[in-house]
Amino acid sequence: MFQQIFDAINIGIVILDKDMKVHGWNRWMEVHSGIAEHEIKGSSFFNTFPHLNNPKFVRSCKSVFSFGNFCFFSQKLHHHLFPFKTTSYADFRFEFMQQSCAMGPLRDENNEIKYLFIYVQDVTEVAAYEQKLLEINMRDGLTGIYNRRFLESKLSEEFNRHQRYGGVFSLVMLDIDFFKKVNDTHGHQCGDFILKAVSSRVASIIRNVDYLARYGGEEFCCLLPETGIPAALTVAERFRAAIEQQETNYDGEIIKVTISLGVSEFRKGIESAEMMVKKADEALYRAKREGRNKVVVMD
Amino acid sequence: MIKKLLIVDDSPIARKMLKSCLPKDQGFEFYEACDGKDGVEKYLSIRPDITFMDLTMPVMTGYEAIEEIMKHDKNALIIVVTADVQMKAITTVLDLGAYMVLRKPLKKEDLLAAIMKAQDTLQKVQ
Amino acid sequence: MMEIHENQILTSEEGEILQEIMNIAFGKSAADLADVIDTHVVLSIPFIKIMQVTELPMYIREHVKDYKKISIVEQNFWGRFKGDALLVFSSGSGKELIAMLQHGPGEISSFESDPIDILERETLMEVGNILIGACVGKLAELLKDVVTYTPPMVVVERYYTDALSERQFDVDKTAIVLKTDFSFTEGNVSGFLFLVTNNDSIKWLKEALRIFIEQYE
Structure with missing residues (x-):
């Protein structure tokens, strides 16, 4: 029953296994990427998003799997992990949706880390507002x-x-x-x-x-x-x-x-x-x- | 037969943990040393069948102790028990002549398998 | 390596068990870190000290006084074991780490005008997050706990007196300070890790230590 939250929530959720294959892809990700879960599930994550096959992202994944820590990808530094179109038509400040993302471990009943999750939050409006304020301010x-x-x-x-x-x-x-x-x-x-x-x-x-x-x-x-x-x-x-x-x-x-x-x-x-x-x-x-x-x- | 076991570790808890992993009914005699120097001295006076050696210890490290013991007895069976599991540490002690490396925290099965293997080696030497 | 006073918050046996667990935890961290960041990390045997929280800034200052400037990465962690991790890097570490991790310029973009400073911040944050995650995570794992973390905060290249006077610690009476110094064999980077936990965690810690040693009795 609680599974419904996975698709109802206004946040993107991606679940990857240790081989970096996509295990979960929620409704939000489907809507913004235009890729259905059944199309991407089981395939290599880096096939679809080769730009994320970079040292920093790979290190973050390894670290989550080895230590169970959380890694953060702030909008300020990264702008976005996934290149999605912005949903707002009012603001042409950004070409892509501004995202605040984090990744963390998913454990089984023995506390062993089996998967990692990535959550993606659309912060375009906040970022646009912040930038506008900054400009007014300077x-x-x-x-x-x-x-x-x-x-x-x-x-x-x-x-x-x-x-x-x-x-x-x-x-x-x-x-x-x-x-x-x-x-x-x-x-x-x-x-x-x-x-x-x-x-x-x-x-x-x-x-x-x-x-x-x-x-x-x-x-x-x-x-x-x-x-x-x-x-x-x-x-x-x-x-x-x-x-x-x-x-x-x-x-x-x-x-x-x-x-x-x-x-x-x-x-x-x-x-x-x-x-x-x-x-x-x-x-x-x-x-x-x-x-x-x-x-x-x-x- | 393996009878005399020397445990060299500066932590009394670590020595206790190691002992607790060994079967009680095999008639093992335990000897303990609290640093590398103490370990070498006890080795020479007791001549144990197996020596369990920690690496990071005060006064004399496990590395130096292994080197020293091997100088006196090239057939010494030294099993390194360490928390440092980086490849560099492992290859270094094997080069110094250690028999094998076990990782902390110790697992009973691993320890027993190690002793059995040592038993075989010992018989071949004799 | 164990020094306990302050009306015996841990018994000497508990102290020894904690020390041994820390040795194991940090040994594993170093090995796994080598795999994650592709470089050999030397972690010293952790040093455990129990003190009043009010003494803490002075204690940390005492250890970093050889560094003219420092950078600090700070992260809160909470499980049943909870507290604050402070990772103190010596001056220049950020730049060394950038070179070591070979951050490509394309990996990061920013509104701000100074890419080097941003990159330095980001790199310290990333390495800090991984080092803290490794040490705290392995320790928690051995004690059968699972911890989560807040995003890291970072203070870059400040005089150590300024950087530390800004820290405010919970005045909750006691702190268990676990200190380790680390260095990377490739590159001139070193520093200290302080884990500060408070009274809440001590009760749980005593219980977890008892359960841990029971396996061996």
Whole structure:
């Protein structure tokens, strides 16, 4: 009677014997794989799913049979064990159903392990929701580029990695000159328009691997991995020139702004991620003092 | 006939377990040693028919004890009783001259079969 | 190898039986591990110590202080024998293990941007899960128990003081600590395994030890 649960439950269940032949395949697996139990039962599991014949999966099976432990395949690391189509049409984020899977032992009445089971849970919706939240959480609402929190976490990650493995990376801090004047003369809506125009222009210049974030009001920060001062200086100079040449049309009026920039680099003596920001900030303020529309490198 | 049995193991429980696996009506005489060094000394003074030897022991390991005993008596019948069942351990002790290897936890049948086999070997030697 | 104080939670005979069972269990684990992960694993004779749970962080710290940084894999297990398994790896173990197990880059994909860190985490988790499963599983098997496990949690490459101060142990009065150190012959990986069980398990353990030795009386 309880056998019915096997097919009623909203979870995929696969049972394999010690020769890796399929012994059980529940209704859920039939529905999502399009393979009926009678078609797959008794056949070698790896014939149908050759991609799982990899060292990690095989080790996991051996370990379940020898020790009776459980092995886990999280969605975060594996995305899925079985390449099934997603059932939700609303979300095109994932090509395949996102799965959280685990395997464990099945014992006979003498406690001897005869089979292993794999259960498959569809976590696509949760994963999509989680990813959406993550994205909202790392973007600036106005400009759509990364926000300060995200940049700071990337920066500390990058910093820790460079402390461990060496190498170089740079930060460019930039600030719109006389932004208060824009706001006062043309209104805050125009100010927001300028912020968007500047950020999208700078974003169009950076490489795929760089991170551009809105750091504060009219201040932006760009993290350049694997880039030393000379190259970072060139990049910053390109930002400056691009904004200097840019003409923004707001309500029929042409508005031009300039930016000041400070550049810092990871090197010996810089003991924290915060110190890198501080060095770039100091350079930025020197650029302001020395007349604006200018790039200054940390000393 | 097999009469004198020497059990070399640092764990009194392990020695007790081994003894309990042997039949009570065969008139075996048991001798015990608590490490490899003690084992070698007892071997030389008692000259047992069979020596059961653990491998991981303080003062002198089972490996060293086997080597030492074989130096004095190349016909010594040493049955290694160990929890280390990796192939490397097994081949090493056989190379040193151990007669055979039994795995812990001991099974009565295995132990009896081992003694019977040792009995045959002993008769052939004599 | 046995050290018992704290008002004799186990009698000296029970302690000796437990030690012998541990020797057997770990011997079998090492052999089977060699088969599962294809490399020879050396497991030391387990050391058993009974202590107050409050002493535990200090005790573990004392054993890992030679490691500047450590990674920890932690897993709860429960059957009638239940507790917490802590596997402490020395610094750099994750990377050595990646090389040893030859994880192909195609086996793992992730949202996160740093594949090496993810791979390291995953590898520590996998090896930890197998090592803990082997040791706890064999021990339970000899005592005729069946245990299940929670998914492993992992802390990667932290200073040992930070990593351990975050641990919170059940303040349930007593802990049986079973400590073994392990090393892989291929590769520079070593560490300690601590099994921490509490009062609940002791009653069952005493009974299981009695049943085990009865076979030999």
